Amino acid sequence: xxxxxxxxxxxxxxxxxxxxxxxxxxxxxxxxxxxxxxxxxxxxxxxxxxxxxxxxxxxxxxxxxxxxxxxxxxxxxxxxxxxxxxxxxxxxxxxxxxxxxxxxxxxxxxxxxxxxxxxxxxxxxxxxxxxxxxxxxxxxxxxxxxxxxxxxxxxxxxxxxxxxxxxxxxxxxxxxxxxxxxxxxxxxxxxxxxxxxxxxxxxxxxxxxxxxxxxxxxxxxxxxxxxxxxxxxxxxxxxxxxxxxxxxxxxxxxxxx
Amino acid sequence: xxxxxxxxxxxxxxxxxxxxxxxxxxxxxxxxxxxxxxxxxxxxxxxxxxxxxxxxxxxxxxxxxxxxxxxxxxxxxxxxxxx
Numbered sequence: 001x002x003x004x005x006x007x008x009x010x011x012x013x014x015x016x017x018x019x020x021x022x023x024x025x026x027x028x029x030x031x032x033x034x035x036x037x038x039x040x041x042x043x044x045x046x047x048x049x050x051x052x053x054x055x056x057x058x059x060x061x062x063x064x065x066x067x068x069x070x071x072x073x074x075x076x077x078x079x080x081x082x083x084x085x086x087x088x089x090x091x092x093x094x095x096x097x098x099x100x101x102x103x104x105x106x107x108x109x110x111x112x113x114x115x116x117x118x119x120x121x122x123x124x125x126x127x128x129x130x131x132x133x134x135x136x137x138x139x140x141x142x143x144x145x146x147x148x149x150x151x152x153x154x155x156x157x158x159x160x161x162x163x164x165x166x167x168x169x170x171x172x173x174x175x176x177x178x179x180x181x182x183x184x185x186x187x188x189x190x191x192x193x194x195x196x197x198x199x200x201x202x203x204x205x206x207x208x209x210x211x212x213x214x215x216x217x218x219x220x221x222x223x224x225x226x227x228x229x230x231x232x233x234x235x236x237x238x239x240x241x242x243x244x245x246x247x248x249x250x251x252x253x254x255x256x257x
Numbered sequence: 258x259x260x261x262x263x264x265x266x267x268x269x270x271x272x273x274x275x276x277x278x279x280x281x282x283x284x285x286x287x288x289x290x291x292x293x294x295x296x297x298x299x300x301x302x303x304x305x306x307x308x309x310x311x312x313x314x315x316x317x318x319x320x321x322x323x324x325x326x327x328x329x330x331x332x333x334x335x336x337x338x339x340x
Contacts, residue, residue, distance in 0.1 A: 183297075234274045234301075237275070237276060239275075
């Protein structure tokens with residue numbers, strides 16, 4: 001009985017938070033961003049303020065979810081994020097909350113966003129409004145945008161899987177992150193995200209809540225320095241090696257939980 | 258440089274630097290779908306072709322190329338245009 005009540009509570013609660021993310025995102029884009037725009041002339045400062053607003057809201061969102069006992073959160077190795085400005089941060093992408101958690105942890109996050117999100121009626125305005133980078137840009141423009149945000153001290157967040165992990169299929173990383181890191185000479189901070197029991201997966205409906213309260217774990221792992229990878233190899237080959245290295249590292253981490 | 262030579266050079270570059278298995282490279286092979294190149298790789302390939310042919314190319318010269326054979330055609334055309 002209690003079990004059932006708990007599940008009903010979590011279903012309703014998850015629904016509320018789900019709606020708050022999409023609805024709230026649209027409201028921020030339509031109301032808060034224009035206000036920031038009015039109050040701030042300088043484009044760079046404008047973007048920084050929007051990034052910071054998202055950070056604060058996502059922090060509040062995560063702590064509200066925690067307080068509502070809908071999920072618990074286990075963040076590890078956060079001290080390593082202090083050096084995140086000017087770096088690339090990559091993470092695997094099991095759930096819908098991944099980006100919310102990462103942006104709650106990183107005050108100034110720039111993110112490469114997939115095209116379908118860019119065009120989404122709810123979150124599209126938000127991601128365009130903050131000035132995140134669309135992955136559909138031609139490569140020179142994409143690189144220039146990444147370089148600019150790094151120069152401005154943002155942390156560049158990329159989910160190399162390109163979209164949420166398809167459960168049960170082997171992890172497939174796109175090569176873009178490796179090329180960007182090698183071209184711009186960026187250090188790569190690895191982050192591993194897990195969720196047990198799994199929830200908010202790709203293709204899963206939000207109202208299918210897991211039998212137990214889920215635990216989201218964000219583990220900030222090692223930092224990869226890519227500069228000397230170009231000593232022995234031309235960049236295309238170095239990028240392929242880097243992708244293999246990172247894939248192996250994730251496989252290892254996800255297998256050993 | 259003959260078409261055959263150019264093909265050999267491109268082929269060995271694709272195999273050595275892009276780690277493409279030699280048996281997958283053919284004039285009919287599609288760059289993106291069959292050979293798994295991405296847009297940044299394509300820029301690298303163009304730079305390499307410049308070194309190879311001593312000609313200047315712009316990325317848009319290759320916009321309509323889909324296969325390895327298309328690239329060879331394009332190089333031929335450019336060489337004729339400049340001759």
